[in-house]
Amino acid sequence: MGGLTLKRVMVFIDGGNLYHGLRDFVGRTDVDLGKLAQKLAGDRELVRTHYYNCPVRREDGEDRYRRQQKFFDALRNLPDFEIMLGHLQQDRSGALVEKGVDVSLAVDMLSRAYKDHYDIAVLVSGNGDFARVVQEVLPQIRSLCFRLFCDSLVLLSTCWAAYCGTRPMAVCGARSGRHIRGARGCVR
Numbered sequence: 001m002g003g004l005t006l007k008r009v010m011v012f013i014d015g016g017n018l019y020h021g022l023r024d025f026v027g028r029t030d031v032d033l034g035k036l037a038q039k040l041a042g043d044r045e046l047v048r049t050h051y052y053n054c055p056v057r058r059e060d061g062e063d064r065y066r067r068q069q070k071f072f073d074a075l076r077n078l079p080d081f082e083i084m085l086g087h088l089q090q091d092r093s094g095a096l097v098e099k100g101v102d103v104s105l106a107v108d109m110l111s112r113a114y115k116d117h118y119d120i121a122v123l124v125s126g127n128g129d130f131a132r133v134v135q136e137v138l139p140q141i142r143s144l145c146f147r148l149f150c151d152s153l154v155l156l157s158t159c160w161a162a163y164c165g166t167r168p169m170a171v172c173g174a175r176s177g178r179h180i181r182g183a184r185g186c187v188r
Contacts, residue, residue, distance in 0.1 A: 009041040010118035012109055014125035015053030016098055021126050034078045040122045047118055050108055051075055052101045054086045084108070102129060 013033065022029045037049040055072070058065045075083050086100030109121055123130055 007044050008047045008118045009044045009120045009122060010047050010109075010112060011037040011040055011049040011122045011124065012105055013037070013049065013051045014101065014105060014123075014127055014130075015051050016101065017126050018124055019053070033075065034081065036124075037081075037122075040124070044120065046080065048080045048082060049078070050082050050084060050105070052084045052086070052105045054088045054098045054101060057088055057096075102127065106130065
């Protein structure tokens with residue numbers, strides 16, 4: 001990197017993916033996302049954290065809806081924390097699917113890189129679809145370091161390790177089949 005100092009960190013969190021992974025694999029979801037983002041940034045400047053999710057529908061449970069709204073309100077009160085909400089939509093089979101989350105995250109990551117808002121992007125997601133954004137587009141924009149959590153178990157291990165201050169497992173586990181050539185795990 002020849003003298004380039006990578007100091008400014010921006011964290012991008014796929015909230016639905018993180019929530020379901022924590023619930024299904026760890027059995028708890030009570031992570032302080034502000035603390036997690038700070039841990040992922042390490043001793044570098046945490047410029048901003050972007051959180052993406054879909055609100056649950058009121059008709060799917062008033063109590064669940066209110067708890068999530070309370071959670072979103074708490075996130076809005078965190079310094080340098082931005083929430084982007086998509087929506088849930090029924091597909092032809094009747095299943096609810098997220099709309100407007102993945103594309104918003106990818107666009108924000110790209111636009112902020114173009115605008116030189118960060119040096120290091122930390123992507124917290126178990127969604128391997130983001131590997132292509134990181135691999136093909138962002139490294140061509142500028143010299144950046146990324147941490148992409150390609151596998152749900154790796155995501156959970158790394159997030160809990162960062163949150164608890166322990167050492168994480170390897171990034172981009174072999175189970176997902178999605179690896180990023182040339183990506184560097186700069187944020188430890």
